[in-house]
Amino acid sequence: MWWPKSCTTIKSNSDxxxxxxxxxxxxxxxxxxxxxxxxxxxxxxxxxxxSLLAAVVALSDDAIISTTLKGIITSWNASAERxxxxxxxxxVGSPITLLAATGDEDEMPAVLARVAGGESVAHFETAxxxxxxxxxxxxxxxxxxxxxxxxxxGALQVVRDMTASKASAETLxxxxxxxxxxxxxxxxxxxxxxxxxxxxxxxxxxxxPLSAIASYLAGSRQMLKQxxxxxxxxxxxxxxxxxxxxxxxxxxxxxLRGYAKPSDGxxxxxxxxxxxxxxxxxxxxxxxxxxxxxxxxxTCNPIMVLxxxxxxxxxxxxxxxxxxxxxxxxxxxxLSVSSRTTAGMAEIRVRDTGNGIDPxxxxxxxxxxxxxxxxxxxxxxxxxxxxxxxxxxxxxxEYPADGGTAILxxxxxxx
Amino acid sequence: MNSITTALMADRDFIAVIDNDDAARDxxxxxxxxxxxRPRAFASxxxxxxxxxxxxxxxxLDHHMPGMTGLELAKHLRLGDNAVPIMLITGALTAEMRIxxxxxxxxEICEKPPTPDMIVAFVNRSLPPVSRIQR
Numbered sequence: 001m002w003w004p005k006s007c008t009t010i011k012s013n014s015d016x017x018x019x020x021x022x023x024x025x026x027x028x029x030x031x032x033x034x035x036x037x038x039x040x041x042x043x044x045x046x047x048x049x050x051s052l053l054a055a056v057v058a059l060s061d062d063a064i065i066s067t068t069l070k071g072i073i074t075s076w077n078a079s080a081e082r083x084x085x086x087x088x089x090x091x092v093g094s095p096i097t098l099l100a101a102t103g104d105e106d107e108m109p110a111v112l113a114r115v116a117g118g119e120s121v122a123h124f125e126t127a128x129x130x131x132x133x134x135x136x137x138x139x140x141x142x143x144x145x146x147x148x149x150x151x152x153x154g155a156l157q158v159v160r161d162m163t164a165s166k167a168s169a170e171t172l173x174x175x176x177x178x179x180x181x182x183x184x185x186x187x188x189x190x191x192x193x194x195x196x197x198x199x200x201x202x203x204x205x206x207x208x209p210l211s212a213i214a215s216y217l218a219g220s221r222q223m224l225k226q227x228x229x230x231x232x233x234x235x236x237x238x239x240x241x242x243x244x245x246x247x248x249x250x251x252x253x254x255x256l257r258g259y260a261k262p263s264d265g266x267x268x269x270x271x272x273x274x275x276x277x278x279x280x281x282x283x284x285x286x287x288x289x290x291x292x293x294x295x296x297x298x299t300c301n302p303i304m305v306l307x308x309x310x311x312x313x314x315x316x317x318x319x320x321x322x323x324x325x326x327x328x329x330x331x332x333x334x335l336s337v338s339s340r341t342t343a344g345m346a347e348i349r350v351r352d353t354g355n356g357i358d359p360x361x362x363x364x365x366x367x368x369x370x371x372x373x374x375x376x377x378x379x380x381x382x383x384x385x386x387x388x389x390x391x392x393x394x395x396x397x398e399y400p401a402d403g404g405t406a407i408l409x410x411x412x413x414x415x
Numbered sequence: 416m417n418s419i420t421t422a423l424m425a426d427r428d429f430i431a432v433i434d435n436d437d438a439a440r441d442x443x444x445x446x447x448x449x450x451x452x453r454p455r456a457f458a459s460x461x462x463x464x465x466x467x468x469x470x471x472x473x474x475x476l477d478h479h480m481p482g483m484t485g486l487e488l489a490k491h492l493r494l495g496d497n498a499v500p501i502m503l504i505t506g507a508l509t510a511e512m513r514i515x516x517x518x519x520x521x522x523e524i525c526e527k528p529p530t531p532d533m534i535v536a537f538v539n540r541s542l543p544p545v546s547r548i549q550r
Binding site for chain 1: 436438439441442443445446448449450481482504506526527528529530531534
């Protein structure tokens, strides 16, 4: 008999929602005095304390289950019945492993072994099996309780049904987070693909400064060799210019790295003019011998936007490259970019002097696979729209009377 | 040294550096000047063609330029029976580029950046050594 003597014997009283059954080897059950808790004793020993406990147990939305240290269920409340489907008479006297989900049979004995050593476990997330076989996600806390002599005689566990919170977490934040992550991965893949396309000419962009550095250094060595340090073109000057070219080369690398790295999805306040200028530099890398002019004069304003920088760069890079392609081979190749604030948003306009958009695809310009390019997938503008939409902006096309195409989009201003 | 060299150099002793990249052009100009040569810089093929081509001993010619490319300028010169030695410098040296350069009659073709040794060797093949000019 392991219930403390100081506690009153529980009667089969309907006032106690807590149901008791019989363990196989015992005749009577008494409520445990407390599970590592101190409950003040009443003049009538134990009675008020135990009825308080019984009320708590009855009212709890969580399952409250006591077991022996060997895991035989000794008490089972109404919520336990609701969560696991077994009635109290079914459950009491059965081993707690009755509830073990497949593969988790060893978990409860392991926990009980710790409890027997005096340990408690709080908010342990795991799964149990309902009477009907379904798996119930739960979180439980478990503590030992003692007899009057302080000997640990059993374990009391409070089990919370996590089905609802798990489901909502999965349907909302979890699924949403996964979709967002997938979205970011797709955008990243698209950026890498774009980098791949301009890769060959990147070598050229890097080689210009390297070439200059090589010549400055060769000249400097030659000056040292000739001991011609007093020359008009000074050694110091040459080395300074070489350093400038190192900076130029590292700028190329920095821009590329910024564009190639996966986005962390963080929005930040940024200078729109700066983003446009950086992206234009990246976009013009592979212009090669083409006689295209990019006019950024109308973007020199202090507009600050709230963006995931690399996303907006991706939109701009797509628009710039579309513009360049549309103008290839034309006499007049001018890409003008302008920006302004309108209706609480920043509006960016990218206009080319190309052949314009075929009227037959204007309606579905921003849908995937709408393209007139022989080697294009028609993905670029649909990606642009995805990005802009996700940030609460709009993207659309205008067809200026004097030719070419203008793509406009809006993004939020920084607060 | 430079002042003496300049005074004694013949009319044909200029070296043309044709590259649209300001830094690459400026750096080559510096290097050649230090070598005791008389380089002149041009930012485009068109700018170079405004000059009297006969006054140049050789050309260091970038291929990737807006307007007339390096290869096009070389072809234009050869079609005009001008045999001035040309070193064509290209960002991406493909087999196709090499064949075209051979067909046009370009003396030297190399990938950017050319090593200083290559430049020195090419210039020395096209011009007498600096020391001999000086005397």
